[in-house]
Amino acid sequence: xxxxxxxxxxxxxxLRQALSCSHFLIYCVPSKSPxxxxxxELNTPVxxxxxxxxxxxxxxxxxxxxxxxxxxxxxxCKNFHSGEGCTxxxxxxxxxxxxxxxxxxGYLKGAKKTMDICVFTITCDEIADAVLEAFNRGVxxxxxxxxxxxxxxxxxxxxxxxxxxxxxxxxxxxxxxxxFCVIDKTILLNGSFNWSRQAVVGNNENLVIHKNxxxxxxxxKHFDQLWKKFER
Numbered sequence: 216x217x218x219x220x221x222x223x224x225x226x227x228x229x230l231r232q233a234l235s236c237s238h239f240l241i242y243c244v245p246s247k248s249p250x251x252x253x254x255x256e257l258n259t260p261v262x263x264x265x266x267x268x269x270x271x272x273x274x275x276x277x278x279x280x281x282x283x284x285x286x287x288x289x290x291x292c293k294n295f296h297s298g299e300g301c302t303x304x305x306x307x308x309x310x311x312x313x314x315x316x317x318x319x320x321g322y323l324k325g326a327k328k329t330m331d332i333c334v335f336t337i338t339c340d341e342i343a344d345a346v347l348e349a350f351n352r353g354v355x356x357x358x359x360x361x362x363x364x365x366x367x368x369x370x371x372x373x374x375x376x377x378x379x380x381x382x383x384x385x386x387x388x389x390x391x392x393x394x395f396c397v398i399d400k401t402i403l404l405n406g407s408f409n410w411s412r413q414a415v416v417g418n419n420e421n422l423v424i425h426k427n428x429x430x431x432x433x434x435x436k437h438f439d440q441l442w443k444k445f446e447r
Contacts, residue, residue, distance in 0.1 A: 278428025343371035
């Protein structure tokens with residue numbers, strides 16, 4: 216048995232335990248005040264000494280920002296959130312800022328330069344409107360979607376095409392089943408959440424938000440790979 220441990224400059228204790236012919240286990244236990252920028256590259260053998268190979272692992276502080284859960288109790292009231300005010304006495308739509316959809320829309324509306332969308336189905340008009348608003352104020356947008364869903368009932372894909380947003384699909388018998396969006400190459404929205412009203416107010420869904428860090432970079436690069444792959 217080989218034991219090794221140490222404490223990093225960021226206060227993160229790494230314990231690596233290796234058993235003969237088994238994987239290394241890497242534990243990262245943050246201190247009370249870890250350094251936000253701490254990262255350390257570890258070169259560790261795989262499968263003990265049996266294979267004699269190494270792999271690179273990165274211990275880093277999490278880029279996690281938030282997680283949004285669906286369903287929301289209702290869709291947001293357009294009149295109220297546009298600033299016009301809601302005049303309907305029995306309006307059952309959301310009038311506060313506490314919904315998951317409104318939080319998500321805030322990220323889309325905050326886009327400054329780029330927005331790369333890779334989502335299986337887009338049928339929620341509220342989300343589509345936020346994308347079109349971003350495009351109209353100069354944000355460079357690219358969209359990848361599933362070819363079958365793009366032609367489905369209620370799809371907003373044709374709206375995007377008509378507006379001049381470049382759209383590509385997989386053109387395959389299998390599904391382009393991703394649901395992620397990279398904003399300004401620094402913010403990642405990713406989870407089970409399709410951009411549909413059914414997902415907003417019907418399904419049990421999640422949308423995880425990350426800011427900066429390796430995970431955002433990986434999704435950003437993967438989008439570029441898919442964009443090239445689906446070029447026709």
